[in-house]
Amino acid sequence: MTSKTRISVVLLALTAACATGGGGKGPSERFYQATYKLPAPSQLEDAERGKIKDAGTHYDRGLVAQQSGNIDQARAEWATAAQGYADFADQFQSSEWRLPIRFRAAELYMQAQQFERAAEQAQKVVADPQSDASSKAVGSRLAAGAWLNVANQKVKASQLEPIRLANADQRRGQPLQPRVPPGEWKRFVDSADVYLQNLEADPETKKPAAERRGGLPPAQLALIAAEVEYAFDNMEDARRRFADILSRWPEEGEVLESAVPLYLQTFLFANDDQGYQAEVARIREQVQAQAQKATDPKQKESYDKVLEALSRAEAGTHFAAAQKLLDEGKPAEAAQAFEKLAADPRGGDAANALHNAAVAWDKAGKADRAAEIRERILKEHADSKVAGNNMLLLAVNKSKKNDHSGAAKLYDDFIARYPDSPNRCVALQNVASELDLAKKAAPAAERYVTFGKDEKCASADPNVAARALYRAGRLYEDAKQKAKAKEAYAAAIALPGVTDTVAKSQLDDAKRRMKK
Numbered sequence: 001m002t003s004k005t006r007i008s009v010v011l012l013a014l015t016a017a018c019a020t021g022g023g024g025k026g027p028s029e030r031f032y033q034a035t036y037k038l039p040a041p042s043q044l045e046d047a048e049r050g051k052i053k054d055a056g057t058h059y060d061r062g063l064v065a066q067q068s069g070n071i072d073q074a075r076a077e078w079a080t081a082a083q084g085y086a087d088f089a090d091q092f093q094s095s096e097w098r099l100p101i102r103f104r105a106a107e108l109y110m111q112a113q114q115f116e117r118a119a120e121q122a123q124k125v126v127a128d129p130q131s132d133a134s135s136k137a138v139g140s141r142l143a144a145g146a147w148l149n150v151a152n153q154k155v156k157a158s159q160l161e162p163i164r165l166a167n168a169d170q171r172r173g174q175p176l177q178p179r180v181p182p183g184e185w186k187r188f189v190d191s192a193d194v195y196l197q198n199l200e201a202d203p204e205t206k207k208p209a210a211e212r213r214g215g216l217p218p219a220q221l222a223l224i225a226a227e228v229e230y231a232f233d234n235m236e237d238a239r240r241r242f243a244d245i246l247s248r249w250p251e252e253g254e255v256l257e258s259a260v261p262l263y264l265q266t267f268l269f270a271n272d273d274q275g276y277q278a279e280v281a282r283i284r285e286q287v288q289a290q291a292q293k294a295t296d297p298k299q300k301e302s303y304d305k306v307l308e309a310l311s312r313a314e315a316g317t318h319f320a321a322a323q324k325l326l327d328e329g330k331p332a333e334a335a336q337a338f339e340k341l342a343a344d345p346r347g348g349d350a351a352n353a354l355h356n357a358a359v360a361w362d363k364a365g366k367a368d369r370a371a372e373i374r375e376r377i378l379k380e381h382a383d384s385k386v387a388g389n390n391m392l393l394l395a396v397n398k399s400k401k402n403d404h405s406g407a408a409k410l411y412d413d414f415i416a417r418y419p420d421s422p423n424r425c426v427a428l429q430n431v432a433s434e435l436d437l438a439k440k441a442a443p444a445a446e447r448y449v450t451f452g453k454d455e456k457c458a459s460a461d462p463n464v465a466a467r468a469l470y471r472a473g474r475l476y477e478d479a480k481q482k483a484k485a486k487e488a489y490a491a492a493i494a495l496p497g498v499t500d501t502v503a504k505s506q507l508d509d510a511k512r513r514m515k516k
Contacts, residue, residue, distance in 0.1 A: 031096045034103035034125050034135035035203055048092055052101070055084030059108065075112040082108035086121055099125060099135055106142050115153070119146035119187070126194060133201035140194035141202060145215035147191055148224065151184035160184060163231040167261075168268040176233040176269060185228050192225040219249040223259055230262055239266035246283065250290050253302025260287075261309050277317055284310045315341060319353065326360050335360035339373070351377055351384035358390065371397045388418045392427070399434060408434035425457035432468060441475045448472035449488055452495075463500035466492045470506040473513070489514050 032039075041049050062077030085105035089098045103125050109118035125131060125139030154160035160183055180186055196218065199205060204212045216224075226241035242263035249255055260283055267276035284307065291303035322337035338357035342350040354377050361370035374390040374397070381387060395410035411431040415424060432447035451457055452469035469492035476485035489510035498504060 031098070031130040032100055033132055034099045034138050036100045038100055038104060039097045044097070048088065048095065048097075051084055051088045051091070055081045055088070057081075058084065062111075078108045079112035079114055079117075082106075082112060082114070082117070082121070089124070099128060099131060102128075103135070103139060103142075106139070106146075110142060110146060113149075115146040115149040119143045119150065119191070122146060123191070126191075133198045134203060137195060137198035137202035138204075140191045140198065141204075141215060141221075144188055144191035144195055144221055147184050147188035148216075151188055154184060163227060165227060165231055165262060167265050171269075176235060178233045178235070181228050181232045181234075185232075189225045189228050192221045196222055217252075219245060219252045219255045222248075223255050226259065227262065230266070235266045235269050239263060242266070246286070250286060251294075251299075253290070253294065253299040253306065256287065256306050257302050257309070260306050261313070264313050273317065273320075277314075280310055280314050280317070284314075315344070315349070315353075318344075319356075322353075322356065322360075326356075326363070331360045331363035332366070335364060335366075335369070349384075351381035351386050354381070355386040355390060358393070367397060367400070388414060388421060388423075391417075392423060395430070395434075399437075404434040404438035405440070408438065425451070425454065425460055428454060428457060429464065429468060432471075436471070436475070441479055445472040445475035445479070445484070445488070448475070449491070452488075453491055458495060459497075462495045462497040463503045466495050466498045466500075466503040466507060469495070470503075470510055473510060477513070486514050 039052070041053065044052060058077045058081035062074040062081065065071075065074035065077060082105045085101050085108065088095075089102035089105065092098065095101075102121055106118050106121035106125065109115070109121060119142075122139045122143035126136050126143065128135070131139065151160055155162045163185075181189060195202070199218055202218075205218070209217075222241065222245050226238050226245065229241060230238035242259050245252075245255060245259045246263065263283075264276055264279060267273075267279060287303055287306050287310070291300060291307070294300045294303060318337070318341045322334050322341060325331075325337055326334035335357045338353045338360060342353035342357065354373050358370040358373040358377070361367070361373060371394060374394040377384065377387055377390045378394070391410055391414045395407045395414070398404075398407040398410065408431050411427045411434065414421070414427045415431070418424065421427075428447070428451040432444050432451055435444035435447055438444075448468040449472045452465040452472065454465075458465040469488050473485045473488035473492065476482070476488060492510055493507055493514075498507060
């Protein structure tokens with residue numbers, strides 16, 4: 001699991017009329033709620049009417065600038081309008097219209113991308129003693145989106161710690177350090193929590209999804225809040241939040257894609273393997289049920305991804321159990337467990353499981369069984385990351401069994417398949433050595449020369465390259481090919497950096513032989 005931050009700029013689709021036409025009044029029955037539309041001029045006192053008119057004028061100018069493509073000017077006008085509405089709410093604190101007007105200020109600051117000011121006005125709506133659940137809902141929703149954008153901006157400016165979602169393996173046993181999320185992350189989480197507590201009162205949730213306005217959906221806000229707590233090592237709180245997401249929004253496939261893996265990680269951080277396995281099974285059943293009901297192709301795809309992640313998670317527990325057997329000195333049992341994992345279609349990385357099975361069989365003293373497994377890897381998983389390493393190990397096995405021609409072929413295949421491998425020079429040298437051991441003098445000599453004259457291999461270890469070229473010369477001499485022998489000796493003598501005593505003595509002998 002790689003680190004990520006799920007941040008997006010949350011802008012509002014504003015209309016000339018704010019929020020809804022309803023919403024009723026506040027607890028005192030005199031105050032209109034934030035969800036109510038802005039007042040008509042006739043509903044205001046003379047002193048109030050002027051401020052609202054000025055703010056409305058700036059808003060209209062912003063629309064004109066926007067339509068002309070002058071976005072910067074539009075934002076400046078909206079910010080001025082927002083300030084006018086905020087000033088109204090501050091000046092006329094006894095006005096029954098202060099909540100919808102202050103909320104309008106928050107919306108326009110958001111539209112102007114002055115996110116911190118938007119959050120401040122939205123929080124004043126939430127904190128207003130006359131706010132009911134609907135005002136708290138819309139105010140906290142906007143505040144959460146605004147704080148999220150402020151956090152995003154500060155992270156980009158290196159002024160705030162970013163969100164990193166490391167899994168237990170990536171932490172490499174590093175102990176957790178639970179801490180309060182810094183700055184805007186904490187403000188975002190607090191606002192998101194208030195919103196989720198008042199979610200049922202948000203009029204936007206009563207509309208079809210396509211008609212809603214006002215930023216991120218509730219499930220996404222809940223997910224980001226959970227990720228923030230996870231990132232700052234508050235695993236118990238993060239687990240509670242992820243569990244709430246799985247319970248409240250099981251139909252949100254895209255959200256589950258992110259929530260499920262992190263939820264399961266909280267069990268691993270707690271070393272609760274039993275709880276981890278139980279939750280994998282429970283969530284699989286839940287997601288399968290949702291997948292069967294889903295009709296949207298994108299949702300179906302998301303559920304499929306969750307199920308794949310669960311399969312990997314389940315395979316991870318089986319892999320860990322097999323590895324534990326190996327660590328406990330039970331290699332044969334571990335090998336069988338790895339093979340069983342590889343045979344499970346839900347097991348994930350079958351090639352890696354087979355690789356570990358082969359390693360375990362080697363440790364159990366069952367080299368032939370290990371070789372059989374490696375043959376399977378090359379046949380069934382030739383494109384896997386472990387195929388190259390197993391090709392080399394299989395070549396070693398063949399060499400030990402005196403199948404030097406077979407070993408040479410495997411090394412040759414390795415060179416052709418992995419020309420950029422860091423083990424290429426080893427394979428080049430071993431092709432020659434295995435052919436030599438197989439008593440195939442002519443091809444062995446050619447391959448010794450190929451290895452010894454290879455610039456990368458010779459510069460990596462000139463002593464080994466010199467010995468290879470000397471051996472090629474001797475083989476050519478034995479085959480009565482004096483010209484080729486002298487060419488090999490000359491190449492060995494010309495190598496710079498030869499320091500090994502044996503190699504230097506061979507070079508001296510090569511000089512004598514060239515004079516014959």
